Amino acid sequence: xxxxxxxxxxxxxxxxxxxxxxxxxxxxxxxxxxxxxxxxxxxxxxxxxxxxxxxxxxxxxxxxxxxxxxxxxxxxxxxxxxxxxxxxxxxxxxxxxxxxxxxxxxxxxxxxxxxxxxxxxxxxxxxxxxxxxxxxxxxxxxxxxxxxxxxxxxxxxxxxxxxxxxxxxxxxxxxxxxxxxxxxxxxxxxxxxxxxxxxxxxxxxxxxxxxxxxxxxxxxxxx
Numbered sequence: 001x002x003x004x005x006x007x008x009x010x011x012x013x014x015x016x017x018x019x020x021x022x023x024x025x026x027x028x029x030x031x032x033x034x035x036x037x038x039x040x041x042x043x044x045x046x047x048x049x050x051x052x053x054x055x056x057x058x059x060x061x062x063x064x065x066x067x068x069x070x071x072x073x074x075x076x077x078x079x080x081x082x083x084x085x086x087x088x089x090x091x092x093x094x095x096x097x098x099x100x101x102x103x104x105x106x107x108x109x110x111x112x113x114x115x116x117x118x119x120x121x122x123x124x125x126x127x128x129x130x131x132x133x134x135x136x137x138x139x140x141x142x143x144x145x146x147x148x149x150x151x152x153x154x155x156x157x158x159x160x161x162x163x164x165x166x167x168x169x170x171x172x173x174x175x176x177x178x179x180x181x182x183x184x185x186x187x188x189x190x191x192x193x194x195x196x197x198x199x200x201x202x203x204x205x206x207x208x209x210x211x212x213x214x215x216x217x218x219x220x221x222x223x
Contacts, residue, residue, distance in 0.1 A: 002018075002032065002036075003017065003018055003019045003029045003032055003033065004017060004032060004033050004036050005018060008045070009190055010047060010190070010194070011046040011047030011194070012045060012047040012049065012190050012193055012194060013040065013045040013048075013050070014049075014050045014052065014186065014190070015036070015049060015050070015051050015052070016052055016053065016054050017033075017051070017052070017054065017058070017059055018053075018054040019054075021055065021057070022060040022103075023053045023054060023055070023057050023058065023059040023060065024059065024061065024063035024066075025059060025061060025062050025063060025107055026062070026063045026066045026067075027074070027077050027078045027081040030078075030082055030085040031081050031084070031085075033085050033088070034081065034084040034085040034087075034088045037085070037088035037089055038088050040092060040094075041088065041091055041092050041093060044092070044093055044094035045094060046197075047194045047197055047198075048094050048095035048096065048193035048194060048196060048197035049092065049094060049095070049096045049097070049193065050096075050098075050099050050186065050189045050190055051089075051096060051097070051098050051099065051111065051115065052098075052100075052101055052185070052186065053101050055101075055102070056101070056102045056103075056125075057102040057103045057104075057125075058098075058101055058103060058104040058108050058111075059105070059108040059111070060105045060108070061105040061106025061107045062078070062082075062106060062107060062134075062136060064134060067136065079139045082107065082139045082141070082142060083139050083140060083141040083142075083220065083221060084221070086107075086110055086111070086114055086139075086141045086145060087217050087221060089111060089114040089115070090145055090210065090213065090214065090217065091210075091214060091217070093203055093206065094197055094203065095117075095193045095194075095196035095197035095202060095206075096114075096115045096116050096117075096193070097115060097117045097118070097119055097189045097192050097193040097196070098111060098112045098118045098119070099121075099186055099189035100112060100118060100119070100120040100127065100167075100176065101185055102121070102123070102125045103125045104125075104126075104127045104128075105126065105128060105130060105164070106129060106130060106131055106134065106136070107142070108127070109127060109128060109129045109158075109175060110129075110138075110142040110145055112127070112175055113146060113149040113150055114145050116196060116206065117177050117178075117192055118175065118176045118177045118178075119176070119178055119179075119180055119185065119188055119189045120167045120170060120171070120176040120178070120179050121167070121179070121180060121181070121185045122167060122179050122180065122181060122182060123167065123182055124166070125166070126165065126166065127164065127165050127167065127169075127170040127175055127176070128158055128162065128164035129146070129159055130163075130164065131159070131162070132159065132160060132162050133162035134162075138159070140220045141220055141221070144213060144216050144217055145213065145217075146159070148213040148216075150173075150174060150175070151173070151174050154173040154174060154175075157173075158173070
């Protein structure tokens with residue numbers, strides 16, 4: 001059973017991260033996700049991609065119970081899987097909208113920053129980058145994404161304090177681009193990604209905008 005089931009709607013692919021109650025991440029899941037995203041990059045959908053989470057959470061980040069049990073080889077594999085997944089998401093050539101339906105913690109925040117537009121549902125949940133508190137420093141590719149796409153002041157505040165934001169605060173910090181009613185989230189995300197992707201110059205502008213970050217990511221993965 002896949003952790004990344006998809007639905008096609010009017011040319012848009014909706015990907016729903018699905019793994020238990022909290023949609024936590026581990027190496028097997030991330031490797032599966034990276035392969036799926038790489039396949040979509042090779043054959044992009046005509047009307048973009050929406051990425052969301054199943055149930056009440058977007059993702060609560062790495063499964064800490066699994067992480068603390070890993071030996072050195074397992075830790076190395078997990079870091080490589082995070083890097084490959086984040087890189088694959090960042091490199092997608094078509095429009096990608098992140099539809100945040102609930103808690104987006106740690107890697108969830110990185111996934112938001114790797115997308116082109118972030119639509120967050122209104123609600124009582126948290127968004128943030130508490131890697132310092134979790135004892136899980138940012139792997140190199142997530143750190144590169146963080147460096148390129150989050151304002152330096154907010155990058156310092158969130159990375160060093162592990163402070164979590166509500167959706168309105170995430171909008172102020174630049175982690176989200178707009179808010180909407182929870183029951184309209186997917187419909188609004190599909191409309192947004194289709195509007196982005198329909199622009200004649202979108203793909204080339206995205207390529208230009210991400211060129212430096214992608215070159216840095218290429219160097220990281222090639223080292």
